[in-house]
Amino acid sequence: MIAPVPGGEMWRDQRSFHRGYIPAGGIAVLDxxxxxxxxxxxxxxxxxxxIPVSAIDQVAREAGRDRITTLHCPLEQTNVDPVMYHLAMSLMPLVRGELPSTxxxxxxxxxxxxxxLARAYGGLAISETLVRGxxxxxLYKRAQDMLLSDLTTxxxxxxxxxxxxxxxxxxxxAFKASSGEPPHRWLLRRKVDRSKELLRIESMPIADIALLCGFADQSHFTxxxxxxxxxxxxxxxxMVLN
Structure with a gap:
C-alpha cells in the first residue's frame, strides 16, 4: 500500500483472511x-x-541455491515492508508520467x-563472495562503449x-563494483557531461541539446x-560563458 487504508476485507478463494486497518508499506504476496x-x-x-516465477527462479539459480518454491508472507497478519515501499515509490514518478521511463x-x-523478495520471503542467503569484484x-570498456555509442537510445x-x-x-x-554506480546512473552522468560540452556552444538551443543527449525533452533535461x-x-x- 502506498497510503494507509482505514478499513477493508480481503478474501482468498472466497475465504476471508484479513479485515481492518492496512498501513502504508503494507505488503501481500499473492499466488x-x-x-x-x-x-x-x-x-x-x-x-x-x-513478478513471474521465472524471475525468482533466476535469482536462486544465479546464487547457486535451490529453487524457491514458496514466498512466506503470512496473509493473516499485517506485513509492513519499508524496503518494498521505497522501491515502489522510486517508480512512482514514472507511473505518474512525471519522468520518462528508462x-x-x-x-x-x-x-x-x-x-x-527472494531474500526476505524465500529464505535465500547470498554469499558475500558473489557480490565482490x-x-x-x-569488458568494462565494452560495456561503456555500448552505453555511449548512441546517447539517444x-x-x-x-x-x-x-x-x-x-x-x-x-x-x-560487477559494473557497479567497477564504476561505483549502477549502469543507468553512470549513463545519466555521462549524458550530463556531454550536455555540458554542448552548452558551451552558445548558439545551440537547450531543447536541441536535451534531445541530442538522450533526454526526453528540455523539461526532463533541466x-x-x-x-x-x-x-x-x-x-x-x-556562468561558464561569462
Missing amino acids: HRSEWSALLEDPFALFDLF LLFVEHVFQAITLH GLPPF EPSLSELAQACGLSSRHFTR RIFRRVIGSSPAAWRR
Whole structure:
C-alpha cells in the first residue's frame, strides 16, 4: 500500500483472511493460482506488481541455491515492508508520467525487487563472495562503449550482460563494483557531461541539446541537470560563458 487504508476485507478463494486497518508499506504476496478479492471501504493507493516465477527462479539459480518454491508472507497478519515501499515509490514518478521511463532504471529496480523478495520471503542467503569484484578492464570498456555509442537510445541490461557473457544480475553488480554506480546512473552522468560540452556552444538551443543527449525533452533535461550539477542548464551556461 502506498497510503494507509482505514478499513477493508480481503478474501482468498472466497475465504476471508484479513479485515481492518492496512498501513502504508503494507505488503501481500499473492499466488495467482488462487482467486483473490477485496472490499476496501475508503480511497486507497495500491502498487500492484506482477513478478513471474521465472524471475525468482533466476535469482536462486544465479546464487547457486535451490529453487524457491514458496514466498512466506503470512496473509493473516499485517506485513509492513519499508524496503518494498521505497522501491515502489522510486517508480512512482514514472507511473505518474512525471519522468520518462528508462529501460535501464526500470530493469535495475525490478532486479532489486526480485532479490529482496527472494531474500526476505524465500529464505535465500547470498554469499558475500558473489557480490565482490568488478568487470575485467576489456569488458568494462565494452560495456561503456555500448552505453555511449548512441546517447539517444540505450541498450537493455540483458543486451549489456550478454555482450559481457554474464547474467543481468551479475553484470549489474560487477559494473557497479567497477564504476561505483549502477549502469543507468553512470549513463545519466555521462549524458550530463556531454550536455555540458554542448552548452558551451552558445548558439545551440537547450531543447536541441536535451534531445541530442538522450533526454526526453528540455523539461526532463533541466530536472536531471539541476539534480546532478545544482543549477539549471541555462544558469550553468551563463556562468561558464561569462
